[in-house]
Amino acid sequence: MTKRYVYLLAGFLAAAGLALFVYKWHGLGFPLAAGQETPVWTIETTIKFDPGPGSIKASLQIPTLTPGFEMLREYNVSKGYGFSLNYVSGGREAQWAVRRTDGPQTIYYRRIVYADSSSEQSDTTPPFPPPPVIEEPFQTAVDVIVTEVREHSADTASFTSELLRRVNDSSPDPNIELLFSGAETSAEFVQSLTTILAFARIPARMIRGIVLQDQQRRVEPLPWLEVHDGDRWLYFNPNTGEQGLPDHYLIWWRGNESLIRVTGGSNVDVNFAVQKNFVDSLSIAEQRAEQEHSMVVEFSLASLPIQIQAVYAVLLMVPIGALIMVLMRNVVGIDAFGTFMPVLIALSFRETQLLWGAILFTLLVTMGLSIRFLLERLRLLLVPRLGAVLIVVVLLMMVVSVVSHKLGMETGLSVALFPMVIIAMTIERMSIVWEERGAGDAMRAGAGSLLLAVVAYLAMGMRWLEHLIFTFPELLLIVLAMVILLGRYLGYRLTELARFKALAGR
Amino acid sequence: MFSIAQQLRDAGVLGLNQRNSEYIMQLNPRKFYPRVDDKLRTKKLALEAGMAVPELYGVISSQAEVRKLSEIVASRESFVIKPARGSGGNGITVIAGRSKRSRSYYRTISGIFLSEPELQHHISNVVSGQYSLSGKPDCAIIEYCVTFDPLFSEVSYLGVPDIRVIVYRGYPVMGMVRLPTRVSDGKANLHKGAVGVGIDIGSGETLLGVCGNAVVDDHPDTGALISGLRIPHWAFILHSAAKGYDVTGLGYLGVDIVIDRKHGPLILEMNARPGLNIQIANCCGLSRRIRQIDEHYEPRADVARRVEFARRELAADKQVNLPLR
Numbered sequence: 001m002t003k004r005y006v007y008l009l010a011g012f013l014a015a016a017g018l019a020l021f022v023y024k025w026h027g028l029g030f031p032l033a034a035g036q037e038t039p040v041w042t043i044e045t046t047i048k049f050d051p052g053p054g055s056i057k058a059s060l061q062i063p064t065l066t067p068g069f070e071m072l073r074e075y076n077v078s079k080g081y082g083f084s085l086n087y088v089s090g091g092r093e094a095q096w097a098v099r100r101t102d103g104p105q106t107i108y109y110r111r112i113v114y115a116d117s118s119s120e121q122s123d124t125t126p127p128f129p130p131p132p133v134i135e136e137p138f139q140t141a142v143d144v145i146v147t148e149v150r151e152h153s154a155d156t157a158s159f160t161s162e163l164l165r166r167v168n169d170s171s172p173d174p175n176i177e178l179l180f181s182g183a184e185t186s187a188e189f190v191q192s193l194t195t196i197l198a199f200a201r202i203p204a205r206m207i208r209g210i211v212l213q214d215q216q217r218r219v220e221p222l223p224w225l226e227v228h229d230g231d232r233w234l235y236f237n238p239n240t241g242e243q244g245l246p247d248h249y250l251i252w253w254r255g256n257e258s259l260i261r262v263t264g265g266s267n268v269d270v271n272f273a274v275q276k277n278f279v280d281s282l283s284i285a286e287q288r289a290e291q292e293h294s295m296v297v298e299f300s301l302a303s304l305p306i307q308i309q310a311v312y313a314v315l316l317m318v319p320i321g322a323l324i325m326v327l328m329r330n331v332v333g334i335d336a337f338g339t340f341m342p343v344l345i346a347l348s349f350r351e352t353q354l355l356w357g358a359i360l361f362t363l364l365v366t367m368g369l370s371i372r373f374l375l376e377r378l379r380l381l382l383v384p385r386l387g388a389v390l391i392v393v394v395l396l397m398m399v400v401s402v403v404s405h406k407l408g409m410e411t412g413l414s415v416a417l418f419p420m421v422i423i424a425m426t427i428e429r430m431s432i433v434w435e436e437r438g439a440g441d442a443m444r445a446g447a448g449s450l451l452l453a454v455v456a457y458l459a460m461g462m463r464w465l466e467h468l469i470f471t472f473p474e475l476l477l478i479v480l481a482m483v484i485l486l487g488r489y490l491g492y493r494l495t496e497l498a499r500f501k502a503l504a505g506r
Numbered sequence: 507m508f509s510i511a512q513q514l515r516d517a518g519v520l521g522l523n524q525r526n527s528e529y530i531m532q533l534n535p536r537k538f539y540p541r542v543d544d545k546l547r548t549k550k551l552a553l554e555a556g557m558a559v560p561e562l563y564g565v566i567s568s569q570a571e572v573r574k575l576s577e578i579v580a581s582r583e584s585f586v587i588k589p590a591r592g593s594g595g596n597g598i599t600v601i602a603g604r605s606k607r608s609r610s611y612y613r614t615i616s617g618i619f620l621s622e623p624e625l626q627h628h629i630s631n632v633v634s635g636q637y638s639l640s641g642k643p644d645c646a647i648i649e650y651c652v653t654f655d656p657l658f659s660e661v662s663y664l665g666v667p668d669i670r671v672i673v674y675r676g677y678p679v680m681g682m683v684r685l686p687t688r689v690s691d692g693k694a695n696l697h698k699g700a701v702g703v704g705i706d707i708g709s710g711e712t713l714l715g716v717c718g719n720a721v722v723d724d725h726p727d728t729g730a731l732i733s734g735l736r737i738p739h740w741a742f743i744l745h746s747a748a749k750g751y752d753v754t755g756l757g758y759l760g761v762d763i764v765i766d767r768k769h770g771p772l773i774l775e776m777n778a779r780p781g782l783n784i785q786i787a788n789c790c791g792l793s794r795r796i797r798q799i800d801e802h803y804e805p806r807a808d809v810a811r812r813v814e815f816a817r818r819e820l821a822a823d824k825q826v827n828l829p830l831r
Binding site for chain 2 (some may be wrong): 109203330381382397432438487488489491492493500501503504
């Protein structure tokens with residue numbers, strides 16, 4: 001009965017820990033390994049213009065909905081300008097304003113994004129566009145084209161494909177030639193397409209975006225065609241009719257508006273530059289979770305001050321030490337002083353390094369033990385004797401630090417990090433075992449303690465484990481489940497196999 | 507490695523983890539622990555139940571009383587000082603006599619003389635709790651020093667050999683004699699080097715012995731044969747042990763008994779966490795015998811019936827003993 005509860009509880013804890021872990025790892029993209037990096041793209045828009053005599057207002061179209069990309073941060077760099085972000089009909093607009101200024105002006109808008117294929121960012125369903133008013137003879141030409149294309153298509157997508165096929169034909173229809181004769185730039189070309197589509201009562205608009213490539217100094221926005229089929233927006237390559245967006249295509253703005261409007265300035269020049277960098281995946285995951293208003297991150301260790309975080313990075317490894325103790329004592333069966341004393345010693349090994357830690361620990365215990373035997377002759381009562389041992393341990397630590405410093409061995413200084421009360425208790429218990437059970441047993445248990453401390457240190461010192469536990473503290477629930485399960489381990493300890501060997505063999 | 511574990515499991519050997527979790531934790535309620543952890547209480551309980559225990563000379567329960575030692579032992583030649591809540595035989599001093607020149611020099615069992623202040627220091631250590639299980643203040647019991655039965659004089663060195671019986675739910679399951687050696691400094695504790703000798707529950711005859719991890723059939727110091735000895739008062743010993751269950755309420759119990767030359771078997775102490783070495787001394791696992799008792803367990807069986815069952819069913823000739831290596 002109890003056994004079933006134990007399994008149930010352990011299973012529940014492990015499942016909870018695992019579920020949270022998988023959510024953070026897979027859902028929010030928390031990295032499994034330390035120092036894992038995610039590529040990010042920095043797009044810098046440089047606006048240059050010469051100011052006029054009066055007040056100046058500059059409006060720049062900036063991205064709103066960017067399928068395939070998530071924003072990490074955006075900055076504006078300008079001197080003496082008032083800055084605001086406004087939602088306008090086509091999307092979002094950055095606005096700079098200044099009462100008066102002189103000399104050539106430069107304003108920067110910088111946006112940092114990272115690729116995220118899960119980012120859908122669908123727009124709302126638009127109303128059917130009103131039929132545009134077009135002058136003759138264009139009206140007739142559009143009418144003819146729309147009628148012909150409609151006959152050869154079934155739905156919005158096939159209509160658009162058919163239209164694009166005809167428009168891009170090497171020997172186009174005279175009506176098409178007439179309509180597109182005025183389109184000099186590709187933007188004007190796409191604009192004409194949206195007019196035809198509007199005539200066919202299909203919501204369509206031009207989008208312009210940037211193909212992200214590393215180290216690009218002057219990037220021209222690439223126009224693309226967006227058509228709504230009643231359910232969602234479809235993307236079309238205006239020059240081939242192919243459906244979909246180009247690779248690494250960041251949609252910058254939608255609609256026919258120009259990228260920049262400067263009132264009160266002249267000689268306006270806008271330039272895009274793209275740079276690829278790598279950023280710690282952890283900070284991106286945290287950023288994303290914050291944007292999703294995930295409670296997981298709201299109440300995580302990362303919300304603590306840095307110093308406290310550093311403390312927890314160490315503290316969270318103590319359960320791993322506890323697990324090692326459980327394993328070494330109940331499964332292996334090693335004798336040691338104090339239940340978790342080796343874990344505390346292992347924690348101080350983190351500062352002293354392993355070799356020096358082991359040497360200093362042995363030195364301290366040996367010296368303390370010899371002084372404890374001297375104290376034994378004084379016939380002190382228990383608590384005063386423990387107090388005396390503690391004081392002697394502190395003095396010994398001081399002497400070791402000073403002597404090693406004089407000898408130029410700086411590692412000796414770290415002896416001060418040993419938990420002195422624990423060491424004093426170890427000395428006391430070791431001396432009692434020494435008297436009662438003999439030197440052999442005392443040495444064995446002392447060596448056992450040191451061995452456990454070393455094993456715990458090695459386990460707790462694994463960097464990847466430390467990162468994993470700190471990033472996913474819920475994994476400690478799994479450790480807890482393991483400890484609970486080991487609490488029901490009824491098999492032999494490894495050392496018992498040797499102890500009862502004489503009874504085996506039938 | 508796994509094959510050894512399998513062999514041990516087949517032989518019914520009980521391991522520490524299983525002992526702790528299945529027997530001690532389930533059959534020994536914590537509230538009953540003080541009955542055995544405090545030897546003074548054990549003694550009183552045993553006396554109330556009409557069991558024989560070594561006579562109590564006096565109790566020292568505070569530092570101020572330490573001076574009363576000479577008063578308590580004024581008319582006694584030999585005596586034993588024990589911490590009431592000690593463990594594993596730690597802190598027990600056996601005074602076998604006095605110096606011929608001065609009565610304030612005490613001779614320990616190993617022949618070392620202790621002055622009055624030295625002995626008082628030891629007692630004050632006991633009272634301050636150096637040997638108690640949790641380091642809490644303790645009291646020192648001063649009691650009758652057992653002079654053991656002549657049967658054992660050949661097979662023990664200095665100290666008093668004692669008999670340990672494991673009692674499972676009131677049924678004696680396994681027994682052994684612990685013989686002090688030179689190495690164990692006259693103490694009857696196996697981990698200090700005493701020899702453990704298995705006893706046939708049915709007949710009370712000694713089987714083979716174990717010293718450390720080695721199997722022996724003679725005493726390492728005296729060379730006398732230790733197997734085939736017939737333990738006197740065996741039926742009475744089993745009765746006393748089985749009664750220990752009724753007195754303490756502990757379902758997994760170790761009862762330590764000494765046989766005094768004058769007074770016969772006396773209950774020395776009881777233990778709620780008896781060790782597992784008894785299996786080595788008996789060349790037999792505890793689990794199998796425990797299973798046998800579980801199968802035939804009668805909730806209202808009296809002491810006589812339980813002992814009778816154990817002597818019948820757990821006798822050596824009924825048991826399949828393990829071959830020795």
